[in-house]
Amino acid sequence: xxxxxxxxxxxxxxxxxxxxxxxxxxxxxxxxxxxxxxxxxxxxxxxxxxxxxxxxxxxxxxxxxxxxxxxxxxxxxxxxxxxxxxxxxxxxxxxxxxxxxxxxxxxxxxxxxxxxxxxxxxxxxxxxxxxxxxxxxxxxxxxxxxxxxxxxxxxxxxxxxxxxxxxxxxxxxxxxxxxxxxxxxxxxxxxxxxxxxxxxxxxxxxxxxxxxxxxxxxxxxxxxxxxxxxxxxxxxxxxxxxxxxxxxxxxxxxxxxxxxxxxxxxxx
Ligand SMILES: NC(=O)C1=CN([C@@H]2O[C@H](COP(=O)(O)OP(=O)(O)OC[C@H]3O[C@@H](n4cnc5c(N)ncnc54)[C@H](O)[C@@H]3O)[C@@H](O)[C@H]2O)C=CC1
Ligand SMILES: O=C(O)[C@@H]1CCC=N1
Numbered sequence: 001x002x003x004x005x006x007x008x009x010x011x012x013x014x015x016x017x018x019x020x021x022x023x024x025x026x027x028x029x030x031x032x033x034x035x036x037x038x039x040x041x042x043x044x045x046x047x048x049x050x051x052x053x054x055x056x057x058x059x060x061x062x063x064x065x066x067x068x069x070x071x072x073x074x075x076x077x078x079x080x081x082x083x084x085x086x087x088x089x090x091x092x093x094x095x096x097x098x099x100x101x102x103x104x105x106x107x108x109x110x111x112x113x114x115x116x117x118x119x120x121x122x123x124x125x126x127x128x129x130x131x132x133x134x135x136x137x138x139x140x141x142x143x144x145x146x147x148x149x150x151x152x153x154x155x156x157x158x159x160x161x162x163x164x165x166x167x168x169x170x171x172x173x174x175x176x177x178x179x180x181x182x183x184x185x186x187x188x189x190x191x192x193x194x195x196x197x198x199x200x201x202x203x204x205x206x207x208x209x210x211x212x213x214x215x216x217x218x219x220x221x222x223x224x225x226x227x228x229x230x231x232x233x234x235x236x237x238x239x240x241x242x243x244x245x246x247x248x249x250x251x252x253x254x255x256x257x258x259x260x261x262x263x264x265x266x267x268x
Contacts, residue, residue, distance in 0.1 A: 004028070005033070006033055006068065007054070007064030008067075008070050010037055011035050012042065012070060013122065014122075017125040019033060019035070020154075023049060024153065029050075033052065034051070034052045035051050035054065036053070036055070036060045061087060061091065065092065067083075073099055073266040080105060080109060089111070089114070092114045092115075093116070096118045098262075099169075099265070101165070112136075116134070117162060118133050119169055120154070124151075127154055129155030129156070130156050130157075131157045132164075133159050133160070134159065135159075170257075170260055174259050178255065179208065183205070186200065186204050
């Protein structure tokens with residue numbers, strides 16, 4: 001089987017999470033991994049793990065056949081311009097940026113290069129991530145399998161058509177922030193009622209974990225689980241009624257629409 005080498009352009013949060021998954025799972029060894037960042041100090045922790053640090057994105061493209069584009073979407077035009085003369089039809093470009101489509105990358109590179117579009121999330125940092133993947137027709141099944149195994153090493157993966165890759169960001173890419181916002185609101189609410197913030201945080205974090213396990217393992221729908229909590233004439237119903245009145249569901253759905261709209265703007 002062909003031995004692949006993987007490179008990361010950008011050594012930020014997501015690159016670090018994916019790279020650690022690659023090393024820990026043994027899918028790639030240190031010497032099969034390259035990294036480049038405009039801020040050299042960002043690469044230092046990876047050099048200590050035996051990863052090869054490159055002096056430019058062009059050097060990295062020459063050394064690797066799989067390349068994760070791990071920079072912010074706004075940086076993509078510059079990076080694609082820089083690497084376009086070096087990318088060949090043997091490279092697989094792995095794009096993790098919000099909103100950047102396969103067509104966008106192929107048009108910037110100048111031919112129908114191989115692209116796997118990926119949407120990960122920050123819990124990948126703990127090996128507990130969720131990733132959506134979409135492949136273009138020119139990527140082979142065995143190349144796609146390697147990319148899929150790479151992200152599986154950091155959590156769960158789902159394969160989606162590219163047409164859904166913008167909308168899915170609201171579901172798992174950006175949504176960790178909604179969960180943290182909910183946690184913050186609950187902890188602030190507890191403090192307003194005289195409870196110590198650390199005690200509230202401890203109890204609520206465990207509640208998030210437990211509720212996630214109930215959603216995953218009980219076989220019951222969110223509505224059935226809500227019913228299990230909400231006693232007739234009880235406290236939960238009083239809380240839920242208030243959430244209905246202030247438009248909680250609509251607020252979340254509007255936030256998701258804004259997320260997708262922004263992804264579409266970033267890809268223009
Ligand atoms: N943070 C998140 O929750 C998620 C982020 N993403 C996507 O992942 C990508 C990276 O995001 P993060 O890791 O959060 O960002 P980050 O800011 O932690 O990392 C980006 C890195 O790129 C480097 N960089 C900037 N210009 C460069 C260039 N020309 N060449 C090489 N390196 C350069 C920066 O120095 C920085 O270290 C983004 O496109 C984002 O849309 C996707 C899913 C979730
Ligand atoms: O906020 C962003 O644009 C990125 C994409 C998903 C999570 N963070």
